[in-house]
Amino acid sequence: MLNVLLANLPLLLKGAVVTLYLSAASAALAAVIGVAVALLQLYGDPVTRAATHVYLYVMRGVPLLVLLFAMYYMLPYTGIDVGATAGGIIVIALYFGAFMAEVFRAAILSVPRGQWDAARALGMYGRLLMLIVVVPQALRIAGPPFVNTCIMLVKGTSLVSIVGLWEVTMAGRQIVERTLAPFQVFGGVAAVYFVICYCLSRYGRWLEKRVSYVH
C-alpha cells in the first residue's frame, strides 16, 4: 500500500528541499522586515508610523492567498518582473513580516524600564543604548514567538502551489494526478511539513525554557 509513496519519495523529497529553501529565504527576509517595521513603529516619525499601521492592517486583514494572486496578476501590468520564485518569497516575507513586527515590537517593549534607566544613568544614549542593552535582551525574548511565526510561515509556503510554484505540495498534487493515491501521497506531504514544523516547535519550546531565567 505504501509502494506508491516509496516509489515517489525522491520526487517528494526534492519538493521538500524546495519548501525548505522557500521557507528559509522568506523567513530571513521576513525577520529583516519585522525588525525594521517594529523599530519604525516605535521610533519613527508620525508619517512612517501611520504607514506601518496601514501595512500591518492590510497584512493582517487580507489572506495570504489573495496577496499571492494579486502579486501574480497585478505585477505584470506594472512592468515589474521579479520572477515566480522571487515573487512568492517576497509576498510570503511581506505577509509574515507583519507578524514578526508584532513579535519584535512586543519584545522591545518588554525589556524592563529599569534597564533603560540604568543604561542612561551610565551615560549611554541613542544607538549605543539600543545596541548594547535593549536589542540583545529583546532578541532573547523574541526567540520563542519568532520560532512560532516561522512554523506558520513554513505552513504558509504550501499556498504557493496554488499559484503554480513547484514545491512539496505541488509535487504531491502531481503525483496524485498520476497515481490516484491521495492518502499515501498527501500523507507523505503532510509528514514532510510535520517533520519540519515539529522540530521547529521543539526548538521553540527549548528556547522558551532557556530564556525564562532572564527575569
Added chain:
Amino acid sequence: MKLDFNFILRNLPTFLEGAVVTLELSALAILCSLVWGLVVVTARTAPSRALALAATGYIELVRNTPVLVQMLFIYFGSAVLGAPLSGFAAGLLAMTLQNGGYMAEIYRAGIEAVSQRQVEAGMALGMRRHEVMSIVVLPQAIRKVVPPFTNQAIVMIKDTSLVSSISVAEMTFHAKLLTDRTAAAYEVFLTLAALYLAINAIVSAALRLLERRVAIPT
C-alpha cells in the same frame, strides 16, 4: 493607474455572491471548531493517560501540517473512498480539524490562567470537582479566551480563501474567474482585498465589544 469604478460596481453582485459563501464557511468553521476544541481539550486534560496522550498527539499533528494539505487529503481522499465530499464539506472538515486543535490549546491556556488557589478555595467551600469547574473556573476562563479566540477567528476567515483551490465558489474563486475573463487585475484584487478587510474589521470589532462586555470588572 486608473481604476474603473463602473467595472467594480457592475461586478459587485458576483463578489457578494462569493462573500455569502465565504461568510457561511467562516461561520460554520468557527462554530464547529469551538465545539470540537472543547471535545479535544476535555480529552487533553482527562485523567486517563492514554486519552490525554492521544489528544496531545492529535493537537501536534493538526497544528504542524498546513490546512491546505489537510483539505487536499480530505477532498481527494474522500473521492477515492467512494464517498466524495463537496469542496465546501472537505474545506469545513479540514478547518474544523485544524482549528479545533488550536482552540483546544486556547481553552487550556484559559483554564490554566485561573489561579490554582481559586480551585482550592472552591474545594474548601465543599464544592465537588465538576462544581469548581463549572462555577469557579470556566466562567473566568471563558472571559480570558476571548482575545486569542478573536485572533483565531480572523485566521479562519482568511483561511477560507484556500477552498477556492478545491473549486468552492467563494470570494477568491470568483475574483480569479473574473480576472481570467476580464484581465482587470487591479480592480478585482483591490475590491477583493477591501472586502476581506471589511469582513475582518467588522468581526474583530464585534468580538472586541464582546470582550469588553464579558470583562471581569476591576
